[in-house]
Amino acid sequence: MRGTPFILILIAIAAVIFGLARWLDNSYAFFVGYVVVQYIVLGTAWNILGGYTGYVNFGITAFFAIGAYSSVVLHKLVPAMPLPAMIVVGGVMAGIVGIGTGYLTLRLRGVFFSIATLALAVVVQTLITNWDFVGGARGAYVLRPRVAPLIGGGYIDYLFLIMLGLCVAALATARAIERSALGFGFAAIRDDEAAAEASGVPTLRLKLIATGLSGGFMGMAGAPLPFYVTYLDPASGFSLNYAVNAIAMPLIGGTSSWLGPVVGAVLVGGLQEYLRVTISSAVNVLVAGVLMVVFVIIAPQGIVGLFKRKR
Amino acid sequence: MDVSLDLLMNAMISGLLLGGFYAAVSIGLLGMAVYQVYYVAFERRDDQSLRGLSFFFGLLFIAEVGLILVFGVDYRSVNARYIGPSLQLVLFDLPWRLLVPFLVSMAMAIGLQIFLSRSFLGRAIQAVAQDQLALQLMAANPTRIKRIAFGLSIATAALAGACLIIIQPVEPSIGREYIGRVFAICVLGGLGSFPGMMIAAMTLGIVESLTSTFFGPSWAPAVAFGVLLVTLAVRPSGILGR
Structure with missing residues (x-):
């Protein structure tokens, strides 16, 4: 299957999902769908760096919140700005931060990069908490329009549609990377960085491309968040849940292909939503952590790996 | 007393x-x-x-x-x-x-x-x-x-x-604040160097204390990362690194 038919199939699937949700006409379905699709984007973004090049990013919340807060800023400056434009800006901002952090830390060994990203999350949170323009520690309110532009219906419909579009873009990018020279370069870095460098793979440049893309998609996934929650404060924007879910879902689904994060996000996201409704919201956050630990121990290749024949 | x-x-x-x-x-x-x-x-x-x-x-x-x-x-x-x-x-x-x-x-x-x-x-x-x-x-x-x-x-x-x-x-999530600090101290001091770690820990403690006194305690967590970034950019092996 080549690139274009794959994208067309993705768009068709997204259209069917959106049509189904419209036909159900239940705003809860949109809320749940939005969360799950958002995790597909986050998981895929994490997987571009983590799964393909083997560098573990723990600072997901930093990039995610940069996207979210750049929307807050833009909404305050230009209230009429359309959401897709905000998403592009948020993605670019997060991508730049990703490249900058990567440039400083990627020359270190992999473990140091991971810890540095975790520290980055704390620092970005400190900066946002001290920035009064976006509400500081008090948080910011974002009033969303009552009716969705272009498609009509509730605004959540529009958000869900936008997220589905982002998801298609992220998955198409991930799959294109997998099958291109870029993807082979990433895989070479993951398997043996010294050998890759010695064979002429421009490792630092490739790693920067990966951090930029990964951070950018995380920022894009975060950009619609203020409109989804309508009230954003640092504690919720930087919630560790996003980070754990975005790491757990690809690891549970399988990091070797674009399908892994999708499988993981649908399964774990669905299970969490089910537990949130049936048991309590405290249990549902524990699920991702426990499942992740269990999966990395007993099924290192993830669910997708279980179905692949061993070479 | x-x-x-x-x-x-x-x-x-x-x-x-x-x-x-x-x-x-x-x-x-x-x-x-x-x-x-x-x-x-x-x-x-x-x-x-x-x-x-x-x-x-x-x-x-x-x-x-x-x-x-x-x-x-x-x-x-x-x-x-x-x-x-x-x-x-x-x-x-x-x-x-x-x-x-x-x-x-x-x-x-x-x-x-x-x-x-x-x-x-x-x-x-x-x-x-x-x-x-x-x-x-x-x-x-x-x-x-x-x-x-x-x-x-x-x-x-x-x-x-x-x-x-x-x-x-x-509180339960307070440990997260220390990940960045500990990492910054270890990198600043030079990994595996005990005297370096001591110097770095004291330095970070003083800088952080000064920051919270003069700029407010909400800025303190950012100090560690600032120190970390400067170290990584200027001297990645740390003060007393091998």
Whole structure:
């Protein structure tokens, strides 16, 4: 299957999902769908760096919140700005931060990069908490329009549609990377960085491309968040849940292909939503952590790996 | 107050040490068990980087949510006789609340350093970082050494945590603030260098304290990352790195 038919199939699937949700006409379905699709984007973004090049990013919340807060800023400056434009800006901002952090830390060994990203999350949170323009520690309110532009219906419909579009873009990018020279370069870095460098793979440049893309998609996934929650404060924007879910879902689904994060996000996201409704919201956050630990121990290749024949 | 200082001192040191020691021993044992799981599941399969890290990250999250489920998200503090008063010197006051953890940590750090540089086990721990194969050829079991080192490191961290609750109230996710700090200190000092670590820790402590005094405490967490970025950009091997 080549690139274009794959994208067309993705768009068709997204259209069917959106049509189904419209036909159900239940705003809860949109809320749940939005969360799950958002995790597909986050998981895929994490997987571009983590799964393909083997560098573990723990600072997901930093990039995610940069996207979210750049929307807050833009909404305050230009209230009429359309959401897709905000998403592009948020993605670019997060991508730049990703490249900058990567440039400083990627020359270190992999473990140091991971810890540095975790520290980055704390620092970005400190900066946002001290920035009064976006509400500081008090948080910011974002009033969303009552009716969705272009498609009509509730605004959540529009958000869900936008997220589905982002998801298609992220998955198409991930799959294109997998099958291109870029993807082979990433895989070479993951398997043996010294050998890759010695064979002429421009490792630092490739790693920067990966951090930029990964951070950018995380920022894009975060950009619609203020409109989804309508009230954003640092504690919720930087919630560790996003980070754990975005790491757990690809690891549970399988990091070797674009399908892994999708499988993981649908399964774990669905299970969490089910537990949130049936048991309590405290249990549902524990699920991702426990499942992740269990999966990395007993099924290192993830669910997708279980179905692949061993070479 | 004329209650003999000795008594106060003794009571608090013993109480602190006892509690911290219990915590450290039990958590140290837990740490050894955790390392065993890590070894069997990841190190033996030579699959340390991605999944190993995620494993520890998952543990962090499980511990945090577990603490939230048990203790709630509120700040918790302890009461002890020495938490209020200060040791009054001529020019300035030394609050016991800060002095006690300082003395305990110094004793622990120096004791650990002596252990690492003098005893067989300590030298083996340093050796395993340098060359695992050579250590194996000297008839020491690297896995056992690393298990002990891991248990020791977790126990040290637990003792530090026991000291923290004397300095300030704690809540379940407070550990996250220390990840960046600890990392910044280790990188700034030079990894594996004990004097470097001491210098870096003091420097960071002073800079952070100045920052919270002059710019407000909400800026303090950013100091560590600033220090880290500058170190990485200017001198990645740290002050006293090899």
